[in-house]
Amino acid sequence: MSSTSWLPNGGGAASAYQPATSSQYLAPPNPAVESSFSPLYSTNYADEPEDSTPPTGPLIPASVNGYEMIPMIPYEQTDLVHHYLSQVLPIQYLLADSSIYNFMFKLLQTSPSARDAACTLSALHMQCVRLPSRSNNNELVTIFRRVQESLSTRRSYTEGDAMAGLHLVSSFLFSGGRGSWATYLNIASQYVDSMLNNPRFYGPEDVLKNCSESTRFIIKTTMWFDVLASVTTLQIPRFLETYRLLFGRNTAYIDDPVSTAPEFSMLPVMGCENHIVLAIAEISNLAHWKESQKRRGCLSVPQLVERGIDIEQKYLLPVQNAYPPPEAQGPMTAADAEVAARRRLTNDIFRASARVYLHTVLSGDYPLCPEIVSGVTETIDALRRVPTHLPSVSRGVVRSVVFAICICGCLTDDHRQRSFLLKLLETQQGDSVGNLSEVRALMEQVWARRDSGQDRPVNWRDVMRESQRDLLLLV
Template identity: 60%
Template sequence: MATTPSYMATTSYYHHPHSQLAPSYNLDPNSFSDDEVDRHSVGSPDGVQQLPMAVNGYGLAIPVEQNRLIHHYLANVLPIQYLLADSSIRDFMIKLIQTSSNARDAACMLSALHLRCMRYPAQSWDPNAIFNHVKGLLLDRRTSYTEGDAMAGLHIVSSFLFNGGRGEWQVFLDIACQYVQSMLDDPSFYGPEDALRRCSESTRFIIKTTMWFDVLASVTTQQVPRFLMTYRRLFGGQGAHIGDPVAGSPEISMLPVMGCENKIVLAIAEISNLACWKESQLQRGTLSIPELVRRGAEIEESLLMPSSPQPLAVPLQPGMYGPQALQHQMSPVYSHHHHHMGGPAGADTGLTESEVAARRRLTNDIFRASAKVYLHTVLSGDFPACPDIIAAVTETIEALQRVPMPGQAPTLHRSVVRSVVFGICISGCLTDDRGQRSFLLQMLERQQQESVGNIGEVKRLMQEVWRRRDAERHEHGNYYKPVDWRSVMLESNRDLLLLV
């Protein structure tokens, strides 16, 4: 049985159903008067005061005391929960809220947690009680799970991410995984591709999101991804990459939801599988280095080569970091159109197709380069002086430097940077270059002003890895033991970090 997250203090459940709502996510609630808070609440101007009680005549009644939490979730939490999803997510999320009490309660939990993280003094909803309520319902149902249960499980995973990315998130990700497995095993589908093409939009979103979490979770759990064989079947072909006509089949593509080409998703999964294979061979004393290198080269050559050779912007000069580099790398599409970036990512941002494509190219380039960092740490160990690791880290940072500055495109900057925490973390842990370290810290610190997320944990992990490696070098010179960032992660906190 999962334990209650430490960030949730125990009080009563619905003891103040008419509490005020928090301001929107980017605003500091402590800086507003009561009148100003009212102006920024979700009831005005974007929300309506009551959700419809039913969908097509079969929905659940939404308790009055939950209505404002649900509106806060839809207006202020959902846009930051899935930063790269398009506006259609709101429609099916409303339907799930109206048809599944677990999905509704879990959305309320996230909303209450967000209000608490914002430290809004007028809110008195207790996310702890809602968490225990949903947890009990989900974990007691150990046979089969519904779509609403799966979404509730993903909401609880989000609650751990909102509070730093540590905790027993694996228990709740497993609930979503069990639902996804039941969809993949459904005999009415001919296979995973047929399932993704024919299932509902909400089910498709749950399947893709669960798969993405499964892949990135494998980096810190050091386990073979649960759906590896499915990824090989779905993503082993050449389709669904930027610039490819097959990418026009969004049912199969991971780009619209995660900003990552299918083959890069498969590459990260295969690298985790290779890491597990290497460890098992080491334990048996049977590791063949040539075979390890052969497998790694196959992953890099078949899955991590760019689909399009054209760079997003002009190349960097060597050693250029920080604001100067970001100005140097500014793509014309952003300098001409950044005024469209004001709305929440994942909602109606007013982006043109070319701007959406550019945003996905940014995230995709970062994922590709950071996957190379991951691969070469598996092949060569955690040695920042390894030429292959240096090259991959440099490529990742150059991709990060192409992200426009917050002052030029604030929503785009946030949506990209917060979507590539994996790449920032692994590159940060594997660089000894002072300029690169400073640049990565600055990127994280720009995001850390927000009150939810795992940015703080990632920053602390990177700094502790740097401290230990610098101490090793100071004591032993150039001949020092490598610092395994996963070991540091586990030593500082027994809970694994989810790099999503």
């Protein structure tokens, strides 16, 4: 499936979204013992992956007065919402802990735009896994048009709108990672910008410390997408100054509470420590500066190298005891401990691949550059520690480090390393959603170009743009 095949042609306006009346919502007579979902909530999707398990935890209020009006799910969307929570959310944010289900469900109840966007993603997933009962492209297009029109008429965005934007970014990621994802990332970014500049807070630390869990998740996720999007767009990350304020401390990952407290750490959300997030953002900023200086004919290579080495020494050198201690992460179940282990592994992969990214900026796309060879080798050594014999674990790691796999794949001429990366991607080939197939195709195009002995060095971004105009989001 192409990345845009499910989109309405031309993105024309659809019929306006009509708010559901109370009679259109499910109203169980005894909410204390019955779900707010329809009977479809317990539908068994026999054709779905066996390792997909429904969420656990208090998704629905445990006790509500039978006659009290509560935010409900429109009946016609209950099966899509159920499918989203039980089948899509577990693969959408692979490193998040179980608390995500609670606030995500609340947003689905209270925000029509967030619910429509989640239903768009859910319908797309049903189409990708070819569920006979729900692979309806017309339904998918109708819901997408409705949420698209709803968001396009806003002058400002709510938390639910921001989550809708992130859901729609995920829909592009699920179908290959190309398309107009930047439009919807911008919606989430505008909401984050409004929160960071809200006069009720004295700065980004205060925002993250005192906002709701759902808002905190939206802010961190949007920041992460912003940083990784900058790798392919070669633009300065939108929130670079915020990253510097939050993550640019000398004690950024050992004693600093801004790093170790869950409210401030990117590790629990994206599997990447704060200083490495900042490093990738700074490298993108440096890449943008380099290109602008080259266009003006005034690039200073000594200044470029000096700035690059400063980034590497501040943020990318291995540090002993870099991870926050378990007690700093709060009470942990066995499942949470497993997720924490995955995060540590993904963090090692991100740190090593960020060094590869940095040295491509400093030296160009030369696979034989010693620093690039070293970074690729270190990244692949970390990837070899991924337990591919445990699918639930390997999926969480491999699909979280698409950026690392792509940049290292494009920057190696070692056929053993190439073969290893291809086999690693093949371990995930059973999944019918995601952008790994696009990453593989890009790597193979780069290899073919380089192996032909022409056009050295081969700039992987140029190959990406030549093969298709839409940029590939490496998330």
